Amino acid sequence: MALPSIAIPSADASTLRAAGRRPAVPCRIALADGRTLTLLGLLRVLPGKRIVGEAEFAGRRVLAKLFVAAGSARHWAQERAGIDALLAAGIPTPAPLLAAQLAGGGHVLATEFLDSAESLAEAWARVADLPAGDARAVAMLEPALAMLGRMHAAGLVQDDLHLGNFLRVGERLLVIDGDGVRAPEQGRPLPPAAAIANLAVLLAQLPVDWDDRPEPLLAAYARGGGRPPAATGELLRETAAVRARRLDDLLAKSVRDCSLFAVRREFDRFVAVVREQAEPLAPLLADPDAAIAAGRLLKDGGTCTVAAVGDCVVKRYNLKSAGHAASRLWRPSRAWHSWREAHRLRFFGIATPAPLALVEERFGPLRRRAWLIVAHCPGPSLLDRLDAAHEPPAAEAAAIVDLFGKLHRLRISHGDLKASNLLWDGERVVLIDLDAMRQHRSAAAHARAWQRDRARLLRNWPAGSALRDWFDRHLPPA
Numbered sequence: 001m002a003l004p005s006i007a008i009p010s011a012d013a014s015t016l017r018a019a020g021r022r023p024a025v026p027c028r029i030a031l032a033d034g035r036t037l038t039l040l041g042l043l044r045v046l047p048g049k050r051i052v053g054e055a056e057f058a059g060r061r062v063l064a065k066l067f068v069a070a071g072s073a074r075h076w077a078q079e080r081a082g083i084d085a086l087l088a089a090g091i092p093t094p095a096p097l098l099a100a101q102l103a104g105g106g107h108v109l110a111t112e113f114l115d116s117a118e119s120l121a122e123a124w125a126r127v128a129d130l131p132a133g134d135a136r137a138v139a140m141l142e143p144a145l146a147m148l149g150r151m152h153a154a155g156l157v158q159d160d161l162h163l164g165n166f167l168r169v170g171e172r173l174l175v176i177d178g179d180g181v182r183a184p185e186q187g188r189p190l191p192p193a194a195a196i197a198n199l200a201v202l203l204a205q206l207p208v209d210w211d212d213r214p215e216p217l218l219a220a221y222a223r224g225g226g227r228p229p230a231a232t233g234e235l236l237r238e239t240a241a242v243r244a245r246r247l248d249d250l251l252a253k254s255v256r257d258c259s260l261f262a263v264r265r266e267f268d269r270f271v272a273v274v275r276e277q278a279e280p281l282a283p284l285l286a287d288p289d290a291a292i293a294a295g296r297l298l299k300d301g302g303t304c305t306v307a308a309v310g311d312c313v314v315k316r317y318n319l320k321s322a323g324h325a326a327s328r329l330w331r332p333s334r335a336w337h338s339w340r341e342a343h344r345l346r347f348f349g350i351a352t353p354a355p356l357a358l359v360e361e362r363f364g365p366l367r368r369r370a371w372l373i374v375a376h377c378p379g380p381s382l383l384d385r386l387d388a389a390h391e392p393p394a395a396e397a398a399a400i401v402d403l404f405g406k407l408h409r410l411r412i413s414h415g416d417l418k419a420s421n422l423l424w425d426g427e428r429v430v431l432i433d434l435d436a437m438r439q440h441r442s443a444a445a446h447a448r449a450w451q452r453d454r455a456r457l458l459r460n461w462p463a464g465s466a467l468r469d470w471f472d473r474h475l476p477p478a
Contacts, residue, residue: 008038013068013106017048025053029066030103037064037098037108046259050075054113062097062110069106075179076107082178083109085186089154091147092174094167120144120166120173128349129428131402132209133216141206142220143173148202149224151175152195155185161201189227196229200238204246207349208410211236247347254343255336255358267364272339273357273373281312281357281373288314288359288371304334308376312356315372333360334435335370341434342374350406351428353377377430383419388465399429401474408476411440413449419460451478 011019011027023045029037037057044052048069055064067076076099086093098110123140130137144166151158158165160180167174175181184194199221203210210217214235218228229235255272257263262278264271271285284291292314295307305316317334335358342355354375361368379385382400386392392400407414414421415436423430440446454475461468 011039012104013066013072013102014104016051016066016068016106020047021045023051029108031108032101032103035100037062037110039064039066044259055110057098057110060097061113063094063113064098064108064110066102067107067109068102072105072107076109079109079179081183082181083111084178085156085181085183086175086178088186089151089156089183091151091154091156092172093176093178094174114167114169114174117167117169117174119164120168121163123168124163128207132207133213138216141217144202145217145220145226146224147173147175148199149221149226152190152198152227153225155183155188155190157182157184157190157194157198161198163202163205189225192227192229195226196235196238199226199228200235200242203235203239204242208243208406209349211239247344250343250347251340254340266362268362270360270362271357274355277356284309284312284314284373285357285359288316288373292316311376312373313353313376315374317370317372319369331367333367333370335372336360336367338372338434338437341437344437344439345412345431345434348406348410350403350412351425351430352434353430353432377423377425377432379423379425379430381420382422382424382429383460385424386419386467388461388467390466391470392467395427396424396429397470397474399424399427400471403429403431404475408450411443411446413438413440413446413453415449415453417453417457419457447478450476454478 008026008028009024011023011029016023016029023039023042025042026038026040029039031037035058037055039051039053039055041054042051043054043063044050049067049072051066051068053064053066055062057064065079067073067079069075080099083093083096087096094111094114096109096111098108101107120140127134127137127140144163147166148158148161158175158177158180159182160177165175165177165180167176185191189195190198203214203217214232218232222228253260255261255263260275262271262273262275273281273285291309292305292307295309295314297305297307298313299306303318305318307314315335315338339355339358342352345352346354355372356375357371357373359371359373361370382396386396391397414431414434415438416433421431421433423432438449440449455478457475458468458471461471
């Protein structure tokens with residue numbers, strides 16, 4: 001790629017560290033041996049530690065991974081060792097083109113740049129909502145399971161195993177991110193326990209319904225050379241444990257500054273926003289009350305005020321009285337709770353409007369009013385959509401059964417299961433108003449909560465009506 005003849009500023013590890021999340025590009029980076037690499041664009045930034053981006057080196061377009069932290073040598077060496085282990089085992093991975101030290105400290109690894117590449121995570125997003133076991137979804141996953149089988153047969157483990165670390169290039173599948181690749185048994189198959197633990201990490205990326213349909217995925221794993229367990233009980237237990245850890249990690253990240261979320265803590269204010277929405281939502285977050293006043297009012301009650309603002313819905317949690325305000329001071333706000341529960345639902349593949357931002361008024365550790373900003377879902381509620389005199393149409397019926405089957409399996413209760421809190425978006429039933437939602441640790445606690453949820457939902461329609469009778473037959477039993 002020929003660069004235009006303009007002056008391109010220079011950068012080194014120290015300036016890249018100091019740049020935080022937004023290093024200036026393009027920039028020229030000198031290598032310790034006198035050569036230069038030109039960073040053209042950013043793909044991923046781990047502030048002060050690592051930068052991944054499109055670059056030019058020796059007249060060739062490359063993918064560069066820059067290690068800029070003071071102790072970067074160890075991670076650079078791990079990445080090199082992982083790539084070498086993949087190549088030695090014959091596992092497809094982008095060709096390494098450069099491994100060098102930067103002038104003034106830091107390191108770089110560069111591989112071939114694959115223009116038409118798409119991560120498996122991006123491809124999976126197109127079919128993730130299909131039912132578990134659907135042939136199209138299985139076809140998307142089979143190559144990754146077969147590739148993992150190849151890795152395990154060669155004695156390799158990928159510690160940072162997720163769909164984003166598989167790259168689709170035409171009909172080929174490549175493994176990337178050598179930093180997470182280890183070779184505890186290089187040349188010999190992994191021991192069964194290690195293989196099951198690593199396989200569970202990949203299966204835990206999938207919706208929980210896939211736990212009931214592992215057979216085609218395990219068959220693909222076996223075709224690649226893996227040795228699937230004779231019984232799936234241990235694998236499924238390990239998968240559930242990994243999934244629980246991933247959920248805990250996501251919920252913790254949702255309220256701290258990281259690559260996914262931009263979080264700002266001040267004495268009088270707390271703001272968490274999905275990072276890619278931080279700029280477009282900045283005016284709204286600066287004054288959410290003004291946004292509500294300018295928006296279309298949806299609800300103006302004592303406990304909350306809700307307005308549609310562009311493509312968003314803004315919900316303000318009000319304080320009704322001094323006593324109510326005092327009772328909320330030390331507790332997480334209802335907006336905080338709803339924010340976390342929305343991320344929980346979406347983690348499990350359950351439809352709810354995308355949570356975009358959370359704002360809390362604070363006085364030091366004391367909490368006052370709060371706002372939740374979510375994506376707007378324009379669909380009608382089930383109260384408006386369904387006719388009490390008739391059973392639901394086939395599409396709605398299937399979606400209702402699917403939703404409540406998932407919630408019941410995951411021991412999630414809603415806490416205010418009015419039909420107006422269930423929206424129909426044309427394909428799925430979407431849950432809203434998550435203020436009282438809970439995921440219960442014990443079956444007994446969930447059973448009590450589900451009994452209340454079930455009774456509340458049935459009360460939306462007259463006793464003896466066709467629709468109420470249908471719900472009574474198709475909902476999980478109390």
